[in-house]
Amino acid sequence: MKSCFNLLGLFFAVTLFVSCGNADDDVNFGLNTGDGLGKGKPVDECLALGESDLILSIQEQYTTAPGKVSIFFKVSDTNGNPVPGLTAEQFTIYEQGRNDTCFNTISTSESQARISPNSQIFKNNTLLVLDLSNSVLSSSLEELKAAGISFVDNVMPATTQESFKMAIYWFDGENELHLLNELTDSKEELTASIEGITDDISNDPSTDLYGAVIKSTDIASSLLNESTKGGKIGAASVVIFTDGTDQASRYTQQAAQKKVDDADPNISYFTIGLGAEIDTQVLTDLGKTASVFATNKDELESTFNDISFRVSQRANSFYLFEYCSPKRDGSGENNLAIQVKDGSRQGAVQTKFNATGFTGGCE
Structure with a gap:
């Protein structure tokens, strides 16, 4: 069964950029087509990722037993242009639990990170x-x-x-x-x-x-x-x-x-x-x-x-990114940051997920 994340419930705005003549500049609680971060927020400064050239706008997120984390988001550049064709290897996952002063990198291979077909949502x-x-x-x-x-x-x-x-x-x-x-x-x-x-x-x-x-x-x-x-x-x-x-x-x-x-x-x-x-x-x-x-x-x-x-x-700039988290039941609420790199450009977004009920066996 899917269990909803405990979302922050706030949208965090970033500077509005305008592309050549026409641009998307609206945000709502259904699908965030603007330049904001949707259901995410800027990443913690402890990660020191630098200035963002890409914007990851979270549309929806959920968890699935026994330990899969799914994030559906749109990727665009700072001019509002969509960024299609990204692969799982271009993403880096960071998790921060209650015992961590900053984020730890989660191996995309060991966590079986993947871009999944988004037709179900x-x-x-x-x-x-x-x-x-x-x-x-x-x-x-x-x-x-x-x-x-x-x-x-x-x-x-x-x-x-x-x-x-x-x-x-x-x-x-x-x-x-x-x-x-x-x-x-x-x-x-x-x-x-x-x-x-x-x-x-x-x-x-x-x-x-x-x-x-x-x-x-x-x-x-x-x-x-x-x-x-x-x-x-x-x-x-x-x-x-x-x-x-x-x-x-x-x-x-x-x-x-x-x-x-x-x-x-x-x-x-x-x-x-x-x-x-x-x-x-x-x-x-x-x-x-x-x-x-x-x-x-x-x-x-x-x-x-x-x-x-x-x-x-x-x-094709909307992605359903999924991975198996190493966090387990009892760890409670954890911070999650996702970074994407596309050539010389990079961007990241931060959110939270609750690991209640998480066990091994995720595929």
């Missing part, structure tokens, strides 16, 4: 929202389809994972966000839906961009609420492509921007613009996580690839 959903107004359908549909398929291929895992899903929607001038493919973990299904787009799919040549932003936010919020049931942690990404400005005038720019600004901080926003008719400032504001622009349709696939790389990095 984490769900990540992506919404790809495509502008299929007349200007796209008549001049750049084939390029958009190639770019969309490349996006799916880059974002979705090579092997099907229940924790990573995507849905595809499209919009034109109608007061509706049309479903192209429902939420799924099947890369093949998503690809087939994009391949099936035809130039007669739309009945309204106008562009309801602001309506698409508002409606996709509502869908992402609903998916996030559903994915966080049963003690799970969730995140969502909304990726919106358009080749122009809002023409339907059904909703205002202010209403769309407010929807984005007021959205759950666990929802990331990306925008992709094509051509000379887009308003780059509007798309930059709506794509508060990241925005990219293609000057012509020949650049569309590389532009989609840029965003897919960012979406994938963000999703």
Whole structure:
């Protein structure tokens, strides 16, 4: 059985850094997407680890009999950029018991430290929202389809994972966000839906961009609420492509921007613009996580690839780190510090765990 840690219950803030134009800067008690330490705190000065270049933001933590400690956290740099691809060998574990003046290093090999699949506690959903107004359908549909398929291929895992899903929607001038493919973990299904787009799919040549932003936010919020049931942690990404400005005038720019600004901080926003008719400032504001622009349709696939790389990095910067602690029943509450090194960069975070009931036999 899992027993919850006795958490400190406080968030410790660090200096807020801003990346180029767009950055995550919010923290909440579900998923900490900001630059704070989440459910952790700065490491004790006795460790003398030096200045941090990386930030480990603890999202959740728990113990499992007979002695396994599990920490789920996000790793980013000081500019808020995600850091994916870390391995267990890059982490150092430090424990401090009641008889220790400072921390002792715990061998990662002897403790069987590992990065474990996080599907049992984490769900990540992506919404790809495509502008299929007349200007796209008549001049750049084939390029958009190639770019969309490349996006799916880059974002979705090579092997099907229940924790990573995507849905595809499209919009034109109608007061509706049309479903192209429902939420799924099947890369093949998503690809087939994009391949099936035809130039007669739309009945309204106008562009309801602001309506698409508002409606996709509502869908992402609903998916996030559903994915966080049963003690799970969730995140969502909304990726919106358009080749122009809002023409339907059904909703205002202010209403769309407010929807984005007021959205759950666990929802990331990306925008992709094509051509000379887009308003780059509007798309930059709506794509508060990241925005990219293609000057012509020949650049569309590389532009989609840029965003897919960012979406994938963000999703893969969450880690479930587990190890077998040498502490045993009777040792009570212990301090724990985890340090990660990535080349010349390093960062660390500190928390606590209770070893009540811990015995040998952990694997």
